[in-house]
Amino acid sequence: MLLSSGFFERLSQHADCRPQHAAIVTASVRLNYGDLLRQVQAGLEYFRRQGIVPGAVVGLTLDDEVEHLVATLSLMAAGAGQITLATHDTPILRARFAERVQLSHVVAASDAFRVAGTAFIQFPSQEPASSTMAAEVPAEHGSTLFLKTSGTTGDMNIVAFREEQIAAQAARHDDYSGERLLRLASIEHNNSKRHRLYCVWAGGTNVFRPRDATDIVDFSLRHAVTCLDISRMHASDLAAAGNAHELAGVKLRTGGSEVPFDVRQRIQDKVTRNLYVRYAATECGGIAMARPGEHDDEATVGRLLDEVDLQIVDADDNTLPPGCMGEIRLRAPGMATEYFDSRDDSAMRFRHSWFYPGDIGYLRSDGQLVVKGRKDDMIILNGLNIYPAEIERVLESHPAVSAAAALSLPSRVHGQIPVAAVELRPDAVVTATELQRYARQQLALRSPRRILILARLPRNSQGKIMRREIRPSFQPIKSET
């Protein structure tokens, strides 16, 4: 049994115990744990030479997944904090996060991703590594991983995890040690980064797909993938592929959005019976998992993972018995206790040592958890959580817009799709396309996919916008025959 709380130490132990075991596999590269350790040591040495000291906060803008993982582990070893400033995010968004976490450096493959006021470090290094160096990381300078999540107050929240918290989350997740893990979402996304780290923690094999490998089945078979972790959309997509049944022996894990029973049935019929549906939150990691044989028409998310303490409570925080619907609250090792810089959301979500994810559900007498929906109006697009307030705040910052209302439209493929309706200021002239472009610059993947300009947004007698009444306006116009 390996015992350590730091990823570098853990990686060193894997490199000692099974140096030839594959750590990273891509279409063209295979790194075993010995190789990975050497690359991380070289990265650590390089980052130190570039002036990264324990406590520095570094933005990572690397879309090459292997380079991203090596840089992540190297920064952990250096005792630096890190936040992903994704290549798919807009410069405005990257600059906003940089400011919030007081970034000192940006690590990127190209200086096109420089952020004003921070030092730029090109990665990978163009210099040859001079020697290997043991990482001596003082305990008080353990690294911090900043992960982004949706916020109710109009801006995204940031969760700051210490390295040992990620390790605690990894420890309760299903063991990746014997797995070859492929995730279709890039490591630039929170959840993928977390699971890639869990896989390193367990000593498993991270398999990365090149962008041009569009046939997932073929790629998975060629690289002996044993665990395919994908979004509900990708799972539906896979079920439509003619050769999907060839993955019958693979564990298919999905989650992020509600996975209805008919979607699960289709995946089990067309792809694999080894279907796992996960319930998790950015703030705490894995919570529950429905395993093969546990899927039924209640669309359960399964039994709680080890060491997760979960209750269903009423509006006064009284615990409810099995079968009674109420709000979910939980606590688990490695859970965050607050948001990085949002006192209001922290006070709402973290109370009396419990985390309230904002979901409604019930526990069955057989111990399975059923999540029925959201307490609030959060939108979940392909596993990406978006609060309407984030969209409304951006649209209302446009000089032509006087009021905005964001809402979701249901989608069989994507879960929910964010859209918005706006009311313009008197005499303002702007098109929906211009507003959509504006929102994309500010919100990137979190932007509304359709915007309607209405003469007036429907309001109740108190002046509150009635989102439900806006929804029919988004009905597509029938095609002319």
Add this chain to the structure above:
Amino acid sequence: MTDHEIRDIIAQQLEYACLTVMRDKKLTPVFLEGRHDIALGELEMDSLAEMELCIAIEINTGVSIVPNELQSIGTLNCLVDVVRKGMQ
């Protein structure tokens, strides 16, 4: 919804995805007029661009297409046909 409007939705989405082949070859106007067809493979869309195109089609027309199906559709004109038929 007219064919031109369906084409406009697709063209806008391709513009958002910064697919330079459309811009560099000045293909958008001729595609909008239905005078030119483009193989989807030629656009070199990554998975994110494919997902966004599927979302744009679904949200504006109500026609659900999963990204994997795009591979088998072949060209943008065929995609317009699929959307039009799906809306009827």
